Amino acid sequence: MTATTPRLHEPWQGQRRQRYAATVGMWLFLGSEALLFGGMLVAFLLCRSLQPEGFATAAAETDIAIGTANTLLLLTSSAAVAVGAEAARQGLRRWALPALGATLALGLAFLVLKGFEWRSDILGRLWPGPGFRLHAPGSEMFFAFYWALTGLHAAHMVGGLGAISWFTVEVLLGRRSLRSAAFEAMALYWHLIDIVWVFLFPLLYLDGRSGA
Amino acid sequence: MSAPPSYLADGQGIGSWLLTTDHKRIALLYMATLIAFFCIGGTAAALIRLELVTPGPMLFSDDTYNRLFTLHGTVMVWFFLVPSIPNTLGNFLLPLMIGARDLAFPRLNLLSWYLFMGSGGLLVASLLAGGVDTGWTFYTPFSTMYSNSYVLLAALGVVLAGFSSIATGVNFIATVHLLRAPGLGWFRLPLMVWTLYATSMVMVLATPVLAAALLLIVAERGFGLPIFDPRHGGDPLLFQHLFWFYSHPAVYIMILPSFGVVSEVITCFSRRRIFGYSFMVYAIMWITVMGFLVWGHHMFVSGQSLYASLAFSFLSFVIAVPSAIKVFNWSFTLYRGQISFEAPMLYALGFIGLFTIGGLTGLSLATIPIDVHVTDTYFVIAHFHFIMVGGAVTALYGGLHFWWPKLTGRMYPEGAARFCAILMFFGFAFTFFPMFIMGFLGMPRRYHVYPPEFQIWHVMSSCGALLLAGAYLLPMIYLTLSLFRGARAVADPWQATGLEWRTASPPPRENFLKEPIVDEGPYRYHPEGQTHEGSATPPQRQGEARA
Numbered sequence: 089m090t091a092t093t094p095r096l097h098e099p100w101q102g103q104r105r106q107r108y109a110a111t112v113g114m115w116l117f118l119g120s121e122a123l124l125f126g127g128m129l130v131a132f133l134l135c136r137s138l139q140p141e142g143f144a145t146a147a148a149e150t151d152i153a154i155g156t157a158n159t160l161l162l163l164t165s166s167a168a169v170a171v172g173a174e175a176a177r178q179g180l181r182r183w184a185l186p187a188l189g190a191t192l193a194l195g196l197a198f199l200v201l202k203g204f205e206w207r208s209d210i211l212g213r214l215w216p217g218p219g220f221r222l223h224a225p226g227s228e229m230f231f232a233f234y235w236a237l238t239g240l241h242a243a244h245m246v247g248g249l250g251a252i253s254w255f256t257v258e259v260l261l262g263r264r265s266l267r268s269a270a271f272e273a274m275a276l277y278w279h280l281i282d283i284v285w286v287f288l289f290p291l292l293y294l295d296g297r298s299g300a
Numbered sequence: 301m302s303a304p305p306s307y308l309a310d311g312q313g314i315g316s317w318l319l320t321t322d323h324k325r326i327a328l329l330y331m332a333t334l335i336a337f338f339c340i341g342g343t344a345a346a347l348i349r350l351e352l353v354t355p356g357p358m359l360f361s362d363d364t365y366n367r368l369f370t371l372h373g374t375v376m377v378w379f380f381l382v383p384s385i386p387n388t389l390g391n392f393l394l395p396l397m398i399g400a401r402d403l404a405f406p407r408l409n410l411l412s413w414y415l416f417m418g419s420g421g422l423l424v425a426s427l428l429a430g431g432v433d434t435g436w437t438f439y440t441p442f443s444t445m446y447s448n449s450y451v452l453l454a455a456l457g458v459v460l461a462g463f464s465s466i467a468t469g470v471n472f473i474a475t476v477h478l479l480r481a482p483g484l485g486w487f488r489l490p491l492m493v494w495t496l497y498a499t500s501m502v503m504v505l506a507t508p509v510l511a512a513a514l515l516l517i518v519a520e521r522g523f524g525l526p527i528f529d530p531r532h533g534g535d536p537l538l539f540q541h542l543f544w545f546y547s548h549p550a551v552y553i554m555i556l557p558s559f560g561v562v563s564e565v566i567t568c569f570s571r572r573r574i575f576g577y578s579f580m581v582y583a584i585m586w587i588t589v590m591g592f593l594v595w596g597h598h599m600f601v602s603g604q605s606l607y608a609s610l611a612f613s614f615l616s617f618v619i620a621v622p623s624a625i626k627v628f629n630w631s632f633t634l635y636r637g638q639i640s641f642e643a644p645m646l647y648a649l650g651f652i653g654l655f656t657i658g659g660l661t662g663l664s665l666a667t668i669p670i671d672v673h674v675t676d677t678y679f680v681i682a683h684f685h686f687i688m689v690g691g692a693v694t695a696l697y698g699g700l701h702f703w704w705p706k707l708t709g710r711m712y713p714e715g716a717a718r719f720c721a722i723l724m725f726f727g728f729a730f731t732f733f734p735m736f737i738m739g740f741l742g743m744p745r746r747y748h749v750y751p752p753e754f755q756i757w758h759v760m761s762s763c764g765a766l767l768l769a770g771a772y773l774l775p776m777i778y779l780t781l782s783l784f785r786g787a788r789a790v791a792d793p794w795q796a797t798g799l800e801w802r803t804a805s806p807p808p809r810e811n812f813l814k815e816p817i818v819d820e821g822p823y824r825y826h827p828e829g830q831t832h833e834g835s836a837t838p839p840q841r842q843g844e845a846r847a
Contacts, residue, residue, distance in 0.1 A: 098321065099401035099479060109404050109478050116470040120508045127512030127542055139533045217524050229532045232525035236516060
């Protein structure tokens with residue numbers, strides 16, 4: 089078996105169709121994911137419209153330095169995974185593996201920074217409940233959404249990183265062809281994670297900081 | 301040349317079932333699981349009907365009664381009705397009907413069953429721990445703040461079941477797009493395929509919003525994050541909007557596949573092409589899209605804006621149009637057909653009657669003044685049971701009989717089956733029709749203590765439930781017996797037209813020995829060029845199949 093031909097699975101009879109199916113399936117799943125985050129974001133926006141001042145006050149308390157750094161990391165990782173997937177499709181091992189590695193490193197860096205941010209949030213008494221630091225009405229609810237949304241987003245990142253490392257390790261062990269459609273599908277999923285963050289960043293970090 | 305073994309004989313032992321990627325075997329795995337959940341939900345229903353025989357408390361405390369109806373609703377909606385036809389008949393038939401070897405993603409198909417088993421495990425765990433008392437709707441703030449029951453386990457179970465649904469939906473949509481046999485254009489698809497396709501759309505696009513709503517409940521209840529809590533300015537109605545954004549389309553997840561089953565059965569047993577095929581397709585897609593726009597009719601008395609209610613009321617009337625188109629087209633298909641009354645046909649005809657009553661009372665409920673009067677009464681209970689039980693479950697039984705020869709390679713006993721089909725119709729009507737009357741008179745839902753003047757209706761309903769239980773259980777017995785004693789089925793015992801009948805009963809692992817090529821539309825019961833008499837062969841009876 090040459091390493092460049094992916095295995096053909098039932099029920100497919102040709103490589104092109106099988107590859108196409110993987111992306112079709114992923115796009116459908118992304119539609120579903122868009123509504124998962126969409127539902128939560130609509131809930132967030134409705135609550136924000138009910139108490140705009142409280143939400144703005146609370147949003148000014150998030151760590152904008154880490155938030156901005158994470159935005160840059162994630163956008164870069166999306167570029168890396170795009171390079172990785174395209175190189176993998178063409179069987180360019182020398183390009184694909186470093187790019188996928190870079191995606192993993194950038195994603196991991198995001199999670200590490202996020203972990204430090206969460207730690208300082210908790211130490212800064214920003215977990216809703218007794219002893220919550222802020223007093224503006226609605227600020228506690230802002231942080232309820234902050235934790236729920238960033239938590240769900242981070243869970244998706246863990247899933248994405250797990251899948252990318254799994255497929256990459258399989259390639260290194262010679263069990264999966266580099267041209268497998270899995271990389272393209274994974275890249276699509278990773279872009280979704282990125283796009284969700286593009287919505288989360290302004291809503292959670294930029295609100296209430298205009299200085300007006 | 302010897303024929304290859306059927307999918308049932310292709311691989312022995314427990315591992316060949318639990319690790320199978322054959323869509324036909326996964327359909328049977330789902331079937332076994334769903335029968336178990338149907339029995340759990342049915343037992344809860346039976347206990348509810350027993351308790352309601354007397355106006356005073358008889359067997360259960362208030363708290364236990366709350367947990368019983370919650371169990372009944374949760375299990376029946378998410379663990380029986382939503383996956384019922386799509387994951388059993390649909391999983392089995394979809395690839396066969398479009399001439400494919402399997403679904404697009406066979407391993408994802410198996411994964412969806414394991415997700416479903418996991419979610420069922422969470423639900424059973426919540427049941428064993430002591431149950432849930434919020435009703436199947438998980439309304440806040442009761443579910444998030446006051447309920448002392450096992451809401452978290454049940455909510456997580458439902459979220460996980462949702463992922464199983466999404467996996468199935470993605471799989472079905474990709475399959476219909478990518479794996480149709482040569483010549484099988486979109487407007488040659490059997491209506492069953494169209495309905496499964498539409499159902500999958502709803503599964504993929506509505507289920508994640510339910511997951512979002514329930515995950516927010518988990519965040520609030522499990523982690524103390526105030527999302528819906530009015531003390532922090534939260535809005536409990538927000539949950540209702542998110543919940544019904546899924547749960548109204550979910551009604552179409554339950555009923556659309558039964559439209560498909562009925563279309564296949566009616567055409568076969570009246571030996572006619574479906575009347576207005578393209579209108580049937582447009583009606584299905586119209587229902588699918590409109591289904592996302594009517595959720596607010598569940599919230600007329602919640603305090604939502606009157607203008608929102610008016611819009612939702614209007615849209616709810618609009619969505620009745622495609623449903624009516626379907627009922628009329630089935631009726632016109634029967635007109636001048638050569639009708640024979642095999643058991644599947646009896647179920648299908650029963651479906652049309654019960655679904656029509658359910659649909660028309662839905663229009664009553666879409667009318668705001670009537671809805672205000674009967675909200676949270678047995679009128680509502682009767683209405684949605686006519687759709688989901690009289691409609692969807694009747695069609696499931698009809699489809700199960702129709703395709704039983706294909707599933708198992710055996711014929712079911714026709715006499716017993718006809719008896720059960722008729723018993724189911726009357727048992728159902730007897731159980732649920734009295735609920736319209738007592739609901740209109742003011743009997744509220746979810747109470748087990750009620751004024752004595754309602755007793756006569758409750759007793760009638762409970763007697764009907766006894767008949768209905770018989771009609772549900774008897775087929776399980778004779779169908780099981782037919783596995784051993786039934787006559788061997790030929791490939792096409794009903795002389796039906798679909799591709800699934802062009803392969804052996806039961807089909808081999810790879811479905812078709814030679815990829816079928818399609819050169820005509822569906823339901824060609826009177827092919828052109830043949831004389832009326834020549835093509836009008838009545839369906840083969842059981843005795844002939846044995847020969």
